[in-house]
Amino acid sequence: MLRLVTGVGLLAGMVLSPASAAWGADKPTKVEIGKRGKAATAFAEVPQVGSGTAFCIHPSGLFVTNEHVVRDARGEITLVLNPTLATQQVLKAKVVRADKNADLALLRVEGAKDLPSLQLGSADGIAELADVVACGFPLGKILATDKKEYPAVSVNAGSVTALRHKGGELQLIQVDVALNRGNSGGPVLDDNGKVIGVVVSGFEGRNINEAIPVNHLNRFLNAPDIAFVPPAVKTAELDKPVEFKAQVASLVPNAPEPDVVLILRTAGSSEAREYPMKAQNGVWTATAAPLSKAPGTRIEVSARFGTGPGAVTGTINDVVLKVAGKPVRLSGMRRIEFNALKSKVLLADDRTTLEGDVVGLGPTEIDVGGQKVRLDLSKASQLAIQTAEVGAVTAVVVARIGGKELARVEAPVSVRDPAQARVGPADPSSVVITAPRCPGTRSSRNCRTCSPMWWSVGAGGT
Structure with a gap:
């Protein structure tokens, strides 16, 4: 299986995003859906790497694509809307967030406004055989009519052929839309013209292609950025309440406000104490003692x-x-x-x-x-x-929406009065006798055995 990305001259990607204006009450025709998707889908050119697909989710210049499309990007990424048309726009974007595990990336075009954008739909109503439309740039610049020009957007229709779940949650949407390398990062639209998935991979030439469900995209977009530095505390005051502060900021407009909590953990203890944080003037605060009781000497x-x-x-x-x-x-x-x-x-x-x-x-x-x-x-x-040194205290700030964790940052609580320099035993040749430890496997690795035909190459692959 291969990722739908192209190398230098071959790129990928289609993904969908939220629109600024509400759709009409009547369902749009397939032609209208194609026009809307086409207008908001951009050819993404990554310097010295290759090209792929991205799509606009907000008129102010926010675009979504796959992380593997921009993974090795150096400098700005060129986004081209309406390529080959009189309304062509060439924009410069920067990566503002990327998640390798989710295979999603958020790009921002500074100073943009009134760009055509797509609405995000819902994964709840997705069913097998439902009609879908996908937009993107298969094979990258290979399909351009002139080597000096950008390729035109390809719009393809098909249906959902499988819904793949893991742990009770939808993980991938399988579609039979005709897609190729270069479609990665492009949007998959439902019969209302709303984004329900982001093209990510497929089997070449077999019409078995996969998209990341929109619920994963929503989680990625709604996850806030957290800036957090725990306060410095004296050893003798580790059991006294101190104020913890964190800055929590959303990257996308109108993102739901998260619930933010502070979690304190002590080395050598399974106890984890959780405290709700309250927002005031953009700063989230909680007052808590780093240790639940005075550290015994x-x-x-x-x-x-x-x-x-x-x-x-x-x-x-x-x-x-x-x-x-x-x-x-x-x-x-x-x-x-x-x-x-x-x-x-x-x-x-x-x-x-x-x-x-x-x-x-x-x-x-x-x-x-x-x-x-x-x-x-x-x-x-x-x-x-x-x-002996007091057990280290780790402070963790976690942001949740609807009970699901979206982001976390953790850092050690620093002590202002470091312990005295350690002095070893009087006899340098003395032997420290330690308790025996049972051997055991301390790491696990999840791997996926891929077929040679699986689209798994990043931008720059062939």
Whole structure:
């Protein structure tokens, strides 16, 4: 199977879009549908890549095509409306959004107005054997009557031959309209002259062609752009409410306003806390604490027993010890050298040393790589100590319409007072003992085995 795109000199594409004026009450004839589609369908020339099809969805200069048509575009794309006619318009457009998974792209022509455009229809009423019309530029410039001219729009009629679903949602519309390379990105119109799909691929010479349903196009167009930078927070204030702000902007006029939520996740925890965001003057805000509770202080210790080079490294809760009769938190220490006569303790300032008995250590549960190990730390010959880092917090802003996610942006919550430089165990040759991990497959790949005749080449293919 091949994508309906042409190489340099061969391009693709037909897609449909919303119109500025309402259609009449009576259904248009097939000839009228063809005229409307033809007027809003543009030849898309991609510099140094090839050509394809695009169509206008708004009079202000918004066009839709396939992502694979403009994938390797460098610079502006030339769009030609009414090629070869006295009303021909040559426009320059830029890609403002592209989605490889959806295989859709949105182009904008700056300064345009009153361009002929197409209305978007609905995928709900699509049925097999329904009449459809498709517009585009099969074979690109090969069909031009003069090498210096652009090709004329081709208008073809046919019917829906299959509806392909996945997970209960329509994924592809199969049509028997005569299409070829170069039709990719063009519109497929229903009997009301409204866009119900965007041509994307097909089997060459077999009248088995596919279009992206308009519900996917609507989702692509309505997805807003989100600009979001989480606030910087002090470690001691991670459990205090702070204000999160995001800018959410739609790329197309009259797009429905989304529901926007803030989701906070902490590393090592399955908990995800969700907060609704409210819009004010174009900025969406929510107030929430990055952590649901104050971060408990965890201490990383590296314990060496005897004179051997091996050490056990893990984390424990902070405790208060007595050194020479004075209370000192374990988190305030850097290293303990145990001695039957007089132990030495280096404090966290890396300057102060205390000498005397160390009281308060004993059998302790240590988290070693996720496994709990009970060790008597009072039997160690040396302890190297440092404060464990607080679990990272990730903030996510999600935009939804009708309960369906359209866009998301996520970023880590930065901490203004970074943790002290990590200090390794006193003995450089010490060995860190970590818990064993079970092997397992951590990645999966969905692939599609394609027939050599499947239109799958991007712009520039043959």
